[in-house]
Amino acid sequence: MGEQREKLLRYYRGTEGAEEAEHLVDLAEQAEKSQKFRLTDFLDPFGQEIAETIAANYPSLVIDFDGGYQGAERCRAMFRDRDFGGSPAYDIAVVRATWNGTFVRLGHRDVLGSLMGLGIERGKIGDILATGDSARILCDKKMAEYLIANLKEIGSAAVEVAEDDLAAIAPKEERAKEIRATVASLRVDSIAAAGFGFSRSRAAADIKAEKLKLNWQSVKSASQTVKQGDVLSMRGRGRLEVEEIRGLTKKGRTSVVLKRYL
Template sequence: MSETREKLLRYYRGTEGADVAEHLVDLAEQAEKSQKFRLSDFLDPFGQEIAETIAANYPSVVVDFDGGYQGAERCRALFEDRDFAGAPSFDIAVVKAAWNGTFVRLGHRDVLGALMSLGIDRGKVGDILATGDSARILCDKKMVPYFLENLKEIGAAGVTVTEDDLAAIAPKEERCKEIRATVASLRVDSIAAAGFGFSRSRAAADIKADKLKLNWQSVKNASQLIKEGDVLSMRGRGRLEVEEVRGLTKKGRTSVVLKRYL
């Protein structure tokens, strides 16, 4: 095992990213050895951070990301040798599942559940863009025939599935609001309570229920400390970025500036 590989795997050992890191190290080393490129499955933002860290440790390799449209959350990582002169593709397609929105309401969770019930690997699916009567599903291009043939129902609703046009997906426009608050400490439960607008006891309960993530990893303890640049995400409530820690007030509380994405 190379020194670089051992160092990276040791760094992520025992974390939620251990398996992802091992796979991405394999891809980076394959790209380096072949002097060509290797493409990952779709990664969440934490996986993308791991990919960037790995690429930074292989001087002859660069990494790029694409999720099929501007602003995508789940993206594929492409590790490429710096001297490779080709034009690799991210091999991303989009299918559209449509249903009668007059009689049934379906959302992201319903669509994802239907895909998982078909045994589809989550890594082969990118963002799911659901509206009142349809959902666009970003996916590995090789998955399109399988979707067209096998995705017949979402929940109790019958769906019609067709291949759609990536260019028709509008760039993601994120709305956010700035929150200025003072907190007793930089504990994750205090920050979550201030940013999402509920009590610390509620935040602690949500942490126990594994609803809150810090930098896309599960929060294990309500007393875990945060720092500038950290991102909290909560199921059903969106994301919260710690934009600035401004220091102590005269009353000994900590002043923070948070950015909540709606």
């Protein structure tokens, strides 16, 4: 077991996922030792990828994910012994914060900022589904009561908070458009510029500001190369998948098919 642990931690050492990997390995080993299950906090897609990699290295375990509704981006993972016969719950609740949308416009960033201002750990909060006058906040079940009692305002707006029904959340329908482009190279700045529709210099500036992520890790250099299946993401601009790399054109450029999720 020690060897397996060291191999996994060595793999993630020096990356943004190092601390998360250590915590997830602990949970996986607890599930294996108890022959039952262990539930994680809410994980972003990169965290989910780490959890899947870890589970694949423990043959006695299976892993499942749930974010409270179909299509959730942030999900809890459950490491479970293959022979465990129970049906453990993911302990996810949703609360709804409402405000007067006539006088103030609030979004995801405002809601998240207010939650962090209450000292809540990010891992206890799942997706935040904001509209013009309300936001559904997916959270750890134990956190729901605390939010109802303590979340009094978002930004400068007074809010009312009550528990809501998970079943009332519609499955997420992702809109996507296909982009066929030719790029000078498979550098991440070239692909981002082609997919998000801005210049390479703008892409380079966003990379420098750590706004662009490749496979849910911050891009460190504009010269990083991408491969088929990679995912680029940028808050406010959505997600971009490198669906196909088709090869060189007669002019020596690379033909790619990208899928942009809006």
